[in-house]
Each structure stands twice: as structure tokens, then as C-alpha cells.
Amino acid sequence: MATIFSRIIAGEIPSYKVAENDQFFAFLDINPMAKGHTLVVPKQEVDYLFDLDDKTLGDMQIFAKKVAKAIEKAVPCKRVGQMVIGLEVPHAHIHLIPINKESDMVLSNPKLKLATEEFQEIAKKINDAFAEENK
Ligand code: 5GP
Numbered sequence: 765m766a767t768i769f770s771r772i773i774a775g776e777i778p779s780y781k782v783a784e785n786d787q788f789f790a791f792l793d794i795n796p797m798a799k800g801h802t803l804v805v806p807k808q809e810v811d812y813l814f815d816l817d818d819k820t821l822g823d824m825q826i827f828a829k830k831v832a833k834a835i836e837k838a839v840p841c842k843r844v845g846q847m848v849i850g851l852e853v854p855h856a857h858i859h860l861i862p863i864n865k866e867s868d869m870v871l872s873n874p875k876l877k878l879a880t881e882e883f884q885e886i887a888k889k890i891n892d893a894f895a896e897e898n899k
Pocket of ligand 1 (some may be wrong): 768773779780789793794795796803825848849850851854857869
């Protein structure tokens, strides 16, 4: 059965998409640790990030870098932190999280509750910045 992320990539489940290319898809985390918290996933359905072949993992990190640059432009923050967990959804993904201090990366922090319009607005800003950077 397809993972929830494959169903998001296929458009069967809605998401706030921020970027896409032929190999990867990036969208806002539905339970964000910060405004702009984004997940980068390969279209190839592999459970564990570190089981990806070297070329795909390298390409994914480069794609994540481009998304991180777009997040930096769209969301006020000192840095974009990167995290890999993968215990909840069995489809490899990288978390990109706008941060201002170390504790912004603590997983047990309460998650933000955002309105649909806020998700849409953030996704559009990141998507616009990504398109501008990569035209
Ligand atoms: P992990 O597998 O890295 O522990 O966590 C999975 C992440 O995916 C969580 O941060 C969770 O909020 C996010 N997530 C799980 N299901 C969905 C979903 O259907 N849509 C979106 N946008 N994010 C999801």
C-alpha cells in the first residue's frame, strides 16, 4: 500500500506544496514546530533515508538545500535546521525547520496550530522564493 507521503505526492491527499522536481517533493509539515517547517521527500518510496542509493541521497540533499534557501527568504529566521527522524511515516524524509535558537529544534516542543490561510500563505511565499531562485 502507498505511504501517506506517496499519496500526497500523487495529489490524492491535499498538502501545502512548496517545491517539486522530477525526483523530490517538498511540502509543509501539518504539525509544524515553526512556521515554514517543511518536509522534503523522494518520489521513490523508500522507508529509511539512509537506504537511499548514494546518488539519490546526494541529489535529495542538494534539493533540500535549495528549499532551505527559499525558506530563509520567505520566513524570518536565523537559520534553517535540518533533522531526520522517520519513526512516524515509513517514507524517507528530511525536516527543514526555521530556527532562531537551539531549543527550536527540540522535538517535544508543542506544535503550532495554524489556520489553513496561514499554511497557504507560507507555502506560497516559499514556493515563490524557490521559483525565483531556480528560474
Ligand atoms: P517522523 O516520521 O519524521 O517522525 O515524522 C513525520 C512527520 O510527518 C511529522 O512531523 C508529522 O507531523 C508529519 N506528517 C504526518 N502525516 C502528515 C500528513 O498527512 N501531512 C503532512 N503535511 N505532514 C504529515
